[in-house]
Amino acid sequence: MAETTLPPEAIHALAEGRHGDPFAALGPHDTPAGRVVRTMLPGATAVSAVAENGTLHPLTPLHATGLFEGPVPAGNYRLHIDWGGVVQEAEDIYAFGPLLGELDIHLLKEGTHQDIARCLGAHPMEVEGVPGVRFAVWAPNAKRVSVVGDFNSWDGRRNPMRLRQECGVWEIFIPRLGVGAVYKFELLDPNGSILPLKADPVAWQAEPAPATGSIVADTAAIRAAPREIPPGDPATRPMAVYEVHAGSWMRGEGNAPLSWEELGDKLIPYVREMGFTHVEFLPVMAHPFGGSWGYQPLGQFAPQGDFGPPEHFARLVERFHEAGIGVILDWVPAHFPTDTHGLARFDGTALYEHADPREGFHQDWNTLIYNLGRREVRNFMIGSALHWLEHYGVDALRVDAVASMLYRDYSRKHGEWVPNIHGGRENLENISFLQELSNVVAERCPGRLLIAEESTAFPGVTRKASEGGLGFDFKWNMGWMHDTLHYMERDPIYRQYQHGSMTFGMVYAYSERFMLPLSHDEVVHGKGSLIGKMPGDEWQKFANLRAYLAFMWTHPGKKLLFMGGEIAQVREWNHDRSLDWHLLDDPRHAGLQRLLRDLNRLYATLPALHALDCDPAGFRWVVMDDAVNSVLAFLRLGPEGSAPALVVCNLTPVNRTAYRLGVPLDGAWREVFNSDAAIYGGANGGNGGRVQAQAIASHDFEASLALELPGLSTLVLTPEG
Structure with a gap:
């Protein structure tokens, strides 16, 4: 030698x-x-x-x-x-010399780098006139980090990286490497042992499962044009959301999932024809196990690889926007799976997760919990949120499992959790993270929304962070969903004893800005389907579901429905199969689909049904206590100068004749919606489309209507003129 x-x-x-x-x-x-x-x-x-x-x-x-x-x-x-x-x-x-600039290093060290997706990960670029790829990854406790792939025979000795000690980030530029290269990181832990190869936490593209590699993406080309957001408060606009699992809404030949392009060709015209204002995707972030439906993601910056490259997903978002449809993504900052190629003990230490399992292990899902009290992890997750809102131009993030983030004792017994610094159960670090997230999104992405899936009575979820709240724009009303489904599942003969389940939601309806969900969680794990929950014979099942959906669409709050609910999918949802679109050959199923389409149009065109969704001035009970007849009646009121809407629900199979209800205006009232109409599969009972108010005082009004209420129906009437 x-x-x-x-x-x-x-x-x-x-x-x-x-x-x-x-x-x-x-x-x-x-x-x-x-x-x-x-x-x-x-x-x-x-x-x-x-x-x-x-x-x-x-x-x-x-x-x-x-x-x-x-x-x-x-x-x-x-x-x-x-x-x-x-x-x-x-x-x-x-x-080649160091690549990350001093400002990048400073912001990474401080945990305030709001464009972490452009800083870390793999990025094609030219350095000193030479094309190649710059790699950067945070692993402060590793003894050595190398990027490996086919380009170096997966040999970690070939391309060990440079450590920028100030921030714990390793970087390297590999000349002549290009888009499409598959790579991972090989790390030595603090003891010098080689860890299992790790996927890039900030990769923009991931291999389709079950492969676990990261892919060099054309990051400069992935930027969907954001939709122009109307000015004003989103609470005053209609919002009807169609919740979709991309892999099972519709399947292709041989039960293969549709690509992003194929999905757009079929889903976009369907959502537009049905009148939904938004589509919400179950998490599209790269995840190793399809059975998690995306709720155990490891690639917080990469769309799932099964459906095509990331630029195709960006184009899908643009196509929805061109059709006038907003895009919402489910996003999971609460926990991540334990797969060895992922974030778990990434550099041989508890880097992204808490070291103490009482804080870092989620017993319900056997997952690891992000340590959001650590500034770099907090920066990582806020960077992920901004990535989807800015680079992909999505309109909103629905934040999953917020309840599990708010409480240190969530789903834990005494002695299995660590109190906060004040001895309490609130997770102060996570609360602070959510507040910071809402502030950053409001500043950098004005008009984009954050929606919380939060199932407790935690106060101020939709109050501004500056006022002590969490800063979300809307919160899923899980209590309303569970109460009303509990009621609708009962045989009508017993509903009089559960009447409060349908009215209780109005007791707290304006404590938050609510979205009413009938989500995927209600059609899995043995819960069956929406139509399967309804009691009675086949005719009554459909009548019940029609009346219930109409009650939901006229109740204060924005709307969300999981795919299949609009066609009365009979079997429980299966993420590996398409929805049963052949059911639409049956007039009953086609009628329910038409009802949903008409409800969306009615909801969007009548200001009374949406403009004051989050304002108590937009609602007034007419009848809330007729438990014996299971009848509910209420007025929805819009901005000054707009017509009110009278909503009447008869939730037994018994037709009610000359049922008198007070109304604020005399003259003729038009029956603009009737869930019992023959076109929806009903018996065509009702009021012939029009009824004249009489000068008979009722319910604190000087005028009233004598209505025919078909069994198991919801009616909507508005004054003529």
Whole structure:
């Protein structure tokens, strides 16, 4: 072996893949004997440095594993590598200087880098006129980090990275690498042991499951144009959301999932025809197990690879916007799966998760809990939220499992949780994170929404963070969903004893800004389907569901319905199968679909049904206490100058004749909706489309209507003129 100024321990560390500062040993270096270059190329039989004038300067082996050294003249050079008969000429990776700027380093260290997706991960770029890919990953406790892939035979000795010690980020530029390259990171833990290969936490593209590699994406090309958001309070606008699982809304030939492009071709016209204002996708972030439906993601910056490249998903969002439809993504900052290629003990320590299992392990889902009290993890998750809102242009994030984030004792017994610094159960770090998230989104993405899936009575979920709230724009009303479904599941003969389940929601309806959900959670895990929950014979099942959906669409609060509910899907949802679209050959199912379409149009066109959804001035009970007849009646009121809407629900199979209800205006009232109409599959009972108010005082009004109420129906009437 040749003489060298490189210490023996450094040679052995490079040969064994243990050197934590490769740039100190590899690449060009000035020595007492002159300028030399060192390179670590396991498998190479000979290496030379090629000077700018084309002359070759052979390098000498320093170690049998592939470590070479030799003199090189001043100026630029390339490496001429003989791989046992196959010759390659390439730039020396270790001739390039640090890549992340001082501002990036400072912001990463402080945990305030709001464009972390552009800073970390893999990014094609030119450095000193040379095309390639810059890689950067946070792993402060690792002894060594290398990027590996087919381009270096997955050999962690070939491309160890430079540590920027100030912020714990490792970086490297690999020349001539391009879009589409599959890669992972190989790390040595603090004890020097090699960890299982890790996917890139900030990868923009991931391999389709079950493969677990990250893919170099054309990050500069992934930026969907955001939709122009109307000015004003979103609470005053109609919002009817169609919740979709991308892999099972509709399947292709051989039960294959549709690509993003194919899904757009079919889903966009359907959502527009049905009159929904938004589509909400169950998490599209890369996840290893399809059975989690995306709620156990590992790729918080990459769309699931099964449906196509990320630029196709960006285009799908744009296509929805071009059709006038908003896009909401479910987003999961509460927990992540334990898969070894993911975030779990990423650098050999509890980096993203809490070290103490009483704080860091989620017993319900066997997952790990993000340590959002750590500034870098907090920065990572806020960066993920901004990534979807800014680079993909989505209109809102629905934040999953907020309740589990708010309480340290969530789903834990006494002694299984750690109190906060004040001895209480509130998770102060997570509360602070959510408040920061809402402030950052409001500042950087005005008009974009945050929606909370929160099932407790935690106060101020939709109050501004500056006023002590969490800062969400809307909260799912889980209590309303459970109460009303509990009522509708009962045989009508017993509903009089559960009458309060339908009225209780109005007791707290304005304590938050609510969205009424009938979500995927109600049609899984043995819960059956919406139509399957309804009592009675087949006719009554459909009548019950029609009346219930109409009650929901006229009740204060924005609306969300999981796919399949609008066609009365009979079987329980299966994430591996398409919805049963053939059911629409049955007039009963087609009638329910038409009812939903008409409800969406009625909801959007009548200001009384949406403009004051979150304002108590928009609602007045007419009849709330007729438990014996299971009748509910209320007025929805809109802005000044708009017509009121009278909603009447008869939730037994008994037709009610001349049922008198007070109304605020005399004259004729038009029956603008009737869930018992024949076009929906009903018996066509009702009021013939029009009824005249009489000067008979009732319910504190001077005028009243005598109405025919078909059994198991919901009616909507508005004054003529």
